[in-house]
Amino acid sequence: MASKTALVVRSNRDSKDCNTLKARAFFELAIPVFPADSEDGEAEAYPPPGGRVTLRSKGGYERSYAISEGVCTDDGYCSFRFYDVSAPKYQNDVFTAELQWEGGKQVLFKEQKLLGFVQAARKQGDYEPAFVPGPEGFLEEPAIAEGEDETAPDSEADEETLDETTLAVEDDEAIADAEFESKIVEESSEAPEDEGVI
Amino acid sequence: MAIRNGYLHIRVVDAAGATRTPSGSDQVLVEGTALSYDAAKGFEYKFSGKKDIRVDVKYKGFAGLRQWFETEAPSTRPKFEPYWPGTDKDCAAAGRKRKGYLLECMTISRNAGGTASDRSASVFTVTVHLLPTREYVAAIGTDYWEGALSGGRAHKSGLPFHLYSQTFAKHLYLRKLVNSSSPFVMIDCQRGIQERWMRAFKRGWRRHSVLLTKTPAPTWPTAQSFRDWINDVGSGVEDVTLYLGASDIYRYLSDKGSRRPGTVAEFSVFSHSWISGPILFNTPGSGTTTRSAKDLDLRAQQDFVAPNVSNWPKVKDALAAGANIHIWGCFATTLLNAMVMWLLKKPAATARFRQRIHGRDYDLSRAQVIGVMKRAIEEPTITYMKAIARYSNRTAWGGPPGFGSEWKLYSTMKAIPGKLRKAVGGVPIMNVPATRSPASAIRRLYESAQLGSQKFNWFGHMRYKP
Numbered sequence: 001m002a003s004k005t006a007l008v009v010r011s012n013r014d015s016k017d018c019n020t021l022k023a024r025a026f027f028e029l030a031i032p033v034f035p036a037d038s039e040d041g042e043a044e045a046y047p048p049p050g051g052r053v054t055l056r057s058k059g060g061y062e063r064s065y066a067i068s069e070g071v072c073t074d075d076g077y078c079s080f081r082f083y084d085v086s087a088p089k090y091q092n093d094v095f096t097a098e099l100q101w102e103g104g105k106q107v108l109f110k111e112q113k114l115l116g117f118v119q120a121a122r123k124q125g126d127y128e129p130a131f132v133p134g135p136e137g138f139l140e141e142p143a144i145a146e147g148e149d150e151t152a153p154d155s156e157a158d159e160e161t162l163d164e165t166t167l168a169v170e171d172d173e174a175i176a177d178a179e180f181e182s183k184i185v186e187e188s189s190e191a192p193e194d195e196g197v198i
Numbered sequence: 199m200a201i202r203n204g205y206l207h208i209r210v211v212d213a214a215g216a217t218r219t220p221s222g223s224d225q226v227l228v229e230g231t232a233l234s235y236d237a238a239k240g241f242e243y244k245f246s247g248k249k250d251i252r253v254d255v256k257y258k259g260f261a262g263l264r265q266w267f268e269t270e271a272p273s274t275r276p277k278f279e280p281y282w283p284g285t286d287k288d289c290a291a292a293g294r295k296r297k298g299y300l301l302e303c304m305t306i307s308r309n310a311g312g313t314a315s316d317r318s319a320s321v322f323t324v325t326v327h328l329l330p331t332r333e334y335v336a337a338i339g340t341d342y343w344e345g346a347l348s349g350g351r352a353h354k355s356g357l358p359f360h361l362y363s364q365t366f367a368k369h370l371y372l373r374k375l376v377n378s379s380s381p382f383v384m385i386d387c388q389r390g391i392q393e394r395w396m397r398a399f400k401r402g403w404r405r406h407s408v409l410l411t412k413t414p415a416p417t418w419p420t421a422q423s424f425r426d427w428i429n430d431v432g433s434g435v436e437d438v439t440l441y442l443g444a445s446d447i448y449r450y451l452s453d454k455g456s457r458r459p460g461t462v463a464e465f466s467v468f469s470h471s472w473i474s475g476p477i478l479f480n481t482p483g484s485g486t487t488t489r490s491a492k493d494l495d496l497r498a499q500q501d502f503v504a505p506n507v508s509n510w511p512k513v514k515d516a517l518a519a520g521a522n523i524h525i526w527g528c529f530a531t532t533l534l535n536a537m538v539m540w541l542l543k544k545p546a547a548t549a550r551f552r553q554r555i556h557g558r559d560y561d562l563s564r565a566q567v568i569g570v571m572k573r574a575i576e577e578p579t580i581t582y583m584k585a586i587a588r589y590s591n592r593t594a595w596g597g598p599p600g601f602g603s604e605w606k607l608y609s610t611m612k613a614i615p616g617k618l619r620k621a622v623g624g625v626p627i628m629n630v631p632a633t634r635s636p637a638s639a640i641r642r643l644y645e646s647a648q649l650g651s652q653k654f655n656w657f658g659h660m661r662y663k664p
Contacts, residue, residue: 030308032280034298034400046400075275076298077308097307108307109323110215113238 027085027114029055029097030077051101053080058111059093061085085114202310203319204271204278208233209240210255210326218257218328227254240323245271245278253324259458261331261381263396264407265301265324276320280306282398282406289393289405299404302397303327303379329377332463332518333454334370336363337447337496338386339469339478339527340415343424347480352421357605358626359468360386362526365608365627366466367395367403372621375522376463383409385450387442387469387478387494390414392450413440415479431481431492443478443494448501448510455512462516464524467496468628471527473534473574473599474498475582498582502589514590524659525583525596526628528603532556534574535600537567541648542639571649574599575662583662595659598644598652601632613656630658 031053034046047053047067054064063082070078085095097108208226210218217240218224225232226241228251233241243251248270255263270277282299284291300306309321338359346352363384370376382395382403392410395403418424430436447467454462467476475496483497484490489506500506507513517523533555540551541564551562562570575598578585587594597603608614609624613634633641633654644652644660653661 025311025313027311028309030310032300032306032308034300075277076279079308106305107215107325108305109209109309109325110211114309114311 024083025086026081026083027055028079028081029053029108030079031099031108033072033076033078047078047099048101048104051099053108054098054100055082055085055095056098057085057090057093057095059090061087061090061093061095090114200317201272201274202276202317204245204269204273204276205319205321206243206245206253206267206269206278207240207321207323208243208253208255208326209323210257210328213327213329220257222258224257225254227256228252230254245269245276247271248277250281255326255328257328259331259461260328261333261379261458261461263301263303263326263328263379265304268297271320276322278306278308278320278322280304282404284405286404290408296404299401300399301378302399303329303377304399327379329379331458331461332376332380333461334367334376334380334382334464335447335451335454335462335466336366336382336384337465337467337469337476337478338363338384338388339467339476340388342415342470342477342480343418343421344470346421346424347428352424354418354421359388360384361626362468362605362628363466364395364403365622365625366468366524368622368625369608369618369627370464371397371403372618380461380463381406383450385442385447388415390442392442392446410442410446412442412446415441428481434492438479438481438492438494441479441494443481444489444496444501445509447496448513451516452510452512453516455515455517459512459515460518463518463521465517465521466524466526468526471525471529471582471596471603473529473531473581475501475585476525476527496582498585499579502578502585507589514592517590517592521590521592523583523586523590523592523594524657525586525594526603526657527597528601529581529583529597529599530602531574531600533560533600534571537571538600538640538643541567541571542643568648571599575650575652575660581662583660587662587664591664593664594662595655595657596662597630597658598633598640598654598660601630601640603628604631605629606631611656627657632658633660634658 031047049067051067052064053067053070054062056062061084063084065080067078070080072078092113094111095114096110099106099108206228210220210226212218219237220226220235227233228243233243235241251267251269253265253267266281266283268277268279268281280298280300282296283289283294285294285296303326305325305327307323309323311318341354341357341359343352343354367376367382376382378397383392384395385392390412391408391414393408394406396406398404416423416427418427427436431438451462451465470477470480475498477495479494481492481494482490483493483495484500487500487503487506489497489500536553536555537551540553545551545564547564549564551560551564551567553560574581576584578588581599583594583596605626605628607624608622608627609619611619611627611629611634613636632638633644634657635641636654641654641658643649645654655661
């Protein structure tokens with residue numbers, strides 16, 4: 001985990017492509033982890049190791065991750081990030097998240113708007129579970145499209161995450177960020193056309 | 199690292215995942231304070247500081263649900279971790295926590311958004327899958343000395359009746375007769391405790407909370423100590439109201455009949471038993487239709503008629519449509535057993551049943567024997583299963599007249615489908631050995647037209663129709 005993190009950090013520092021990716025917004029879904037401890041023959045832990053988390057919308061969005069692709073930290077949750085939910089066509093869309101495994105399915109949430117979480121992070125509110133469309137929306141911040149400096153960190157917080165020393169002191173959240181970044185680097189070649197800002 | 203707020207959103211949904219919009223008195227509370235409801239967010243609560251919170255879901259017509267969480271926010275990483283207090287053996291144990299225990303009917307997700315540098319608050323969404331309540335109520339009798347009062351050979355069987363009730367809870371759940379948002383309430387007369395069990399996610403049935411505590415029954419180390427205790431009950435030295443008994447059981451059911459009718463899907467009694475009903479303590483009865491104030495046992499002749507029934511008027515209202523009642527103890531009446539054995543010999547129409555039983559001589563025709571057997575099956579003033587079935591208008595199951603109950607590992611019950619046996623496992627359950635097998639001659643006799651074409655279940659219990 002640590003070496004992977006370092007690799008990601010270096011790539012952020014040296015590659016404008018990766019830094020571009022870092023600016024992308026995401027929706028993060030996390031589910032709790034429970035050990036197997038059943039008397040009823042349900043020996044599997046939760047989430048089931050062979051399962052998949054799927055986020056889909058009525059408007060046609062669909063992306064899934066294998067459980068093994070999730071990032072688990074010591075807070076007892078396993079996280080998945082969805083980087084492409086902010087395309088214009090999904091602004092007013094409602095999303096449903098499901099966990100599926102062989103012989104079973106669980107609805108994690110049903111028909112919720114997600115973009116409000118991203119907006120909230122942009123200091124446009126404490127948090128909003130429902131998206132409010134308008135000129136201040138997330139789509140107004142396409143860093144690449146606006147010709148910003150692609151290599152410079154865009155905030156103090158980003159400078160922190162670029163510091164390898166910080167990552168080395170068991171900062172789980174930063175490590176989790178780095179792992180997600182690593183995954184998105186691998187995914188970037190797919191360049192889904194729905195992403196809009198990239 | 200940025201400090202972030204933490205929020206809890208609670209959504210109550212039905213089996214299909216559709217929101218159960220609150221109405222009337224429906225509430226979700228945190229630490230006793232009702233939360234406001236918003237269609238988009240559900241019931242919302244903002245974390246404040248580091249503390250444990252108790253969440254109650256109270257919807258009219260449903261069993262209440264209670265879950266505990268450790269929380270901390272604002273924080274660099276808001277915390278929200280489920281737990282139940284106590285231990286699996288003692289859910290009221292002070293200062294103890296069962297971390298990671300979550301009601302099986304609840305799912306949690308943590309939602310957030312933003313970028314690596316700017317993130318929203320963490321919103322923990324708890325989805326409560328509130329299914330129609332189908333409660334399982336199990337009454338547990340004491341492990342008293344059999345034969346100690348009758349002058350027979352006194353013995354104590356050491357039967358763990360509470361374990362049988364837990365096995366049956368697994369059976370009911372796997373058969374989908376109860377569900378994950380419904381409680382299993384154990385009224386344990388031996389331990390003097392009425393406790394609620396719930397299904398914990400990935401753990402199965404676990405003790406959840408204590409509803410009522412009374413005095414535990416004595417352990418009666420010797421037959422004489424049991425006789426002494428019974429004598430003290432008779433003389434009034436021992437106050438039986440301190441113990442859990444028949445009145446507590448019926449009152450619990452009646453209370454459910456008042457507050458959320460039609461939600462008890464199963465009522466079972468795991469105890470010693472006889473023709474007149476489950477024996478919880480073997481306390482003395484009154485011999486009249488009025489219950490003795492010193493009696494803790496269940497009684498066919500008294501419990502469902504005036505004046506006693508007015509003390510628990512809503513028992514029948516508690517039971518769901520199609521609810522079942524199981525009386526797991528013996529119905530080993532010697533005379534009735536002898537009659538069945540005599541009938542199995544296919545006596546001629548003119549043959550006589552001539553036997554001396556318990557000092558009394560019987561000389562009966564075949565038709566008279568059949569008549570006695572049918573009365574034992576069909577007469578509510580004689581047989582407890584028939585009495586409660588008739589009163590509640592629900593089917594009761596119990597031993598057929600004349601036969602006793604034993605325990606056996608569930609996994610070895612051949613009448614039960616293999617998949618179910620494997621899922622429930624090698625745990626003990628009570629059953630009637632004489633009629634457990636469909637091939638049993640005794641069972642076939644009861645299934646014959648001459649004894650009314652009776653029906654049996656996998657445990658060898660006979661059906662007593664309302």
